[in-house]
Amino acid sequence: MNLSDEVDLEDYVSRPDKINVAEITTICQEAGMHAVHKNRYVILPKDFEKGYRTNALAQCKISLNKLAVVKESVDDTAGAA
Structure with a gap:
């Protein structure tokens, strides 16, 4: 699998929502799978x-789930008081 010269990896790592190494790996895997699904050997x-x-x-889904757990915990604590 090849990476197109048009792909600017610096763009992804310099975006304001700082991503970690695991997320970069996931993004690369997803990009490769998307190209494969389109029957291409070049990642665009x-x-x-x-x-x-x-x-x-x-x-976002993970963050929302964590927020729901915290809210439930706060609601339970407030209800017990």
Whole structure:
């Protein structure tokens, strides 16, 4: 699998929502899978963007789940008082 010259990896690591190494790995894997699903052997910028969005959505869901757990805990504590 090859990476298109058009892909700017610096763009992804310099975005304001700082991503860690595991997230970068996930984005790269998602980008590669997207290219494979399109029967391509070259990863294009749109593949990386799709991988980035998929990862960002997953991170939002994780954050929302954590927030729901905290809210439930606070509600339980307030109800017990």
